[in-house]
Amino acid sequence: MKRRDLINWVGLAAIASSLPVAIAACSPQTTASEDWQTIGTVEDLDQDGQLLVQESASVNVLVIGTSTTPNLIAVDARCTHSGCTVTWENEANKFGCRCHGAEYDSQGQVLRGPATKPLKTYTAKIENSSVLVKAN
Template sequence: MKRRDFINWVGLGGIASSLPVAICLQQRFAIAACSEQTTSDVWQTVGTVAELDQNGQLLVKKFPSVNVLLVGTSESENLIAVNPTCTHSGCTVTWNTEGNKFACPCHGAEYGSDGQVQRGPATEPLKTYTAKIENNSVLVKPN
């Protein structure tokens, strides 16, 4: 075997052996090659009640690998939690309290409080999360 062939073979083997780990980290669900527990069934703290009550919303960037926009207060019956990344353009949507909807400032897409598209150009809904308050912490779990 030539040296160049050996180096290419070893390099390809290294890439192939790291592929299952990369898939696990990006997809967040278990596949045969994944050995870690999935994050989809774990509640994660994204802030405090005081932070949420201050503005009636809480924007957390990079929770654990995505963004979360949580709307409500400690007195709210239902907390609303979505990934605020517009599914059309990737901009961060904002919460419109008067219209009870999320709006994208880039191209005007609108989403209902359930994340469903109300007005295009977006065609895919926002990813939603389940949220709750426990003690003084605001917790979120991907659906």
């Protein structure tokens, strides 16, 4: 093999071995901020101390708190027993389902049946003037 051919092969091998790195660098990256979904405004949350969003089968969330609350509570608002919408009972500090009487604590755990599974929970935060949630 001639010296020139050897240099060409080494150069080609170097380019080929760096190709996966170049492709990965150009690919879109998923960031943590993309996991958050805006569901409403702080003004809406402060109005009633809760924000219920029922946009579709994928977004059905109830956020409890205000702009001054240190930790917002956010759960899937569908009862795990029959799919009815749960409501927040502020005085009792629990979620209740009016369809069949199921009750859940503030963390979504079942307090009273007929439900046997807890509510799905979300992490919620306020950023600027928006309320955002992220699935746990």
